Amino acid sequence: MLAPSVSCPALLVAAPASGQGKTTLTAALARLASRRGLRVRVFKCGPDFLDPQWLALASGHPVHNVDLWMTGEPDVRQRLYAAAQQSDLILVEGVMGLFDGQPSAADLAQRWGLPVLAVMDASATSDTLAALAYGLRHYRPGLPWAGVLANRVGSARHGEMVAQSLGEGFLGAVLRDAGPPLPERHLGLLQAAELPDALSRLDAWADALEATPLGQFSAVDWQRYAVDFPAPESSGEPSDDAALRPLAGRRVAVARDAAFSFIYPANLETLTQLGATLAFFSPLADDPVPPADAVWLPGGYPELHAAALSAATRCAQSLRDHVDAGRPLWAECGGMMPLFDTLIDKAGQSHALWGLLPGAVMMQARLAALGPQQWSPDGRVAPLRGHTFHYSRCETALPPLDHAQAMRGGLASPGEAVYGRQRLRASYFHAWMPSSPEAVALLLGVQA
Structure with a gap:
């Protein structure tokens, strides 16, 4: 008998490399969904302490790490299944570039069938961005794909050029000055609790995202990214033993x-x-x-x-x-x-x-x-x-x-x-x- 599964819309938010803005836009998407009353749970791929603080602020829930080596497949399976039972949307933020690391964010996406939303820095490019997106999508056969969110476009006209180049894979363009930056130091982002205006920063980015096709998604639209999450082999509940x-x-x-x-x-x-x-x-x-x-x-x-x-x-x-x-x-x-x-x-x-x-x-x-x-x-x-x-x-x-x-x-x-x-x-x-x-x-x- 096949194990029961739970269906829930889900995306793995990745990028060609670090520094493209995937944490900011993952948090913005979580914040936007939360503001609309959706129950959103966010996970972070790989070891990280700082990005999860911003993602937790955006979603209103603790953010757990998922990694096929460090946390292990059974742990990932249990956490995703539990989230799918109580959520309207699951977001997983990737780590480094989509295919970087062993295991990589792409490995996680393929293992659970998570459609990849590629956040790509569009600074100083237009048509070439489509070539890079094509490479990300087709580098590994069978990779689930959602589309591209172009970040740091220079103007509305620049965004239109990128949209035309990407075609059906275009899910939106966000201006480079759409919101205040999430500041960094030597280990990564500043801790969210260090900034009294942290939530307002995320709201500014959520406002910018709301104007994109992705930001206009309805509950019906999200269902195109529904993923079936299999039940864990054990409950994971603490034992009285x-x-x-x-x-x-x-x-x-x-x-x-x-x-x-x-x-x-x-x-x-x-x-x-x-x-x-x-x-x-x-x-x-x-x-x-x-x-x-x-x-x-x-x-x-x-x-x-x-x-x-x-x-x-x-x-x-x-x-x-x-x-x-x-x-x-x-x-x-x-x-x-x-x-x-x-x-x-x-x-x-x-x-x-x-x-x-x-x-x-x-x-x-x-x-x-x-x-x-x-x-x-x-x-x-x-x-x-x-x-x-x-x-x-x-x-x-x-x-x-x-x-x-x-x-x-x-x-x-x-x-x-x-x-x-x-x-x-x-x-x-x-x-x-x-x-x-x-x-x-x-x-x-x-x-x-």
Whole structure:
């Protein structure tokens, strides 16, 4: 018997390359649909913490990442199916260029039959844009296709030229100055919460999109992009089996503020499904660690708040007390950086930090590491999958306890160092916790 499926209109919003404006226009489309009363759910292809913040603001719902390697096909299937049950429209924003990466956004589109909406920068071109669109559509046989949304056209006349060139594949043109930009910094877009006018920026882009053919779609029009999403093989619901809830009765303190905000919503879900109670605190506010059995310091932008974190002596002492008491602490990337003695910012200014690990962290202008990685805390449980992406490097006399594995083309090579003392573990590696609940329990649970 075939598994039941749920039908829902869906698009994968992709581009020929990064920097074409796909995040802005995906968010604008989500905002426009939401303003019209449609229930819209948005997903982000690949590892990313910043784009999902804007997409969540636009849609009014948490944004989960989907990736055939990092999150895995069963996880993607479960999340898309759940979204299709409660949505009028599903949008998936791609990553980099349509065919870039292993796996790519195109792989995801083909696996689930998601029609591709190509956002293409039309600056300084007209007819050639149609040639590039033809290449995107036909480069891989069988790729589902919706059409092209031309971005950054210079004038109404320019938009007409592009429309004529693209023909039936044209779904609209958006002027280059249609709305205020979404500002960027070294890791990507600014966090949506940093801008008090973030929603009004999205509304301006949604207004511009409303004037396009795509923006005029009715509920009937959207049905041309209906996709059948198969049911997952299991419900994905948390079990009452105590063996499957190894963090039951344990309290996990999670740092969460402007300096520690790179948190996958799915990671919080995993912790609660494992039985943990979560308690949030702000190192920037110099909150001490609340009473907890374990601590998680997620990534973020500690380098932008080095002075405030240096002054957070009460928080630092509570973390030292927590580790000295033999309790577990997991720190990833930005969560690891203030654990060292010193942080040197991009201006070369040195800040005394928390001193749980010896050495210094130095910001640099060039990207230090990027790519998929995985790590098993004991080499026996299934590895946590995730990624690394950072502009700093650390210098320490502390020898690594272990290394993550960098994954390229299915082959593993030495990746990020994992440092530690007592139950503290720290690395530039960002973990997708649903990929190995057993590893999460090992990191934050009672040591066997």
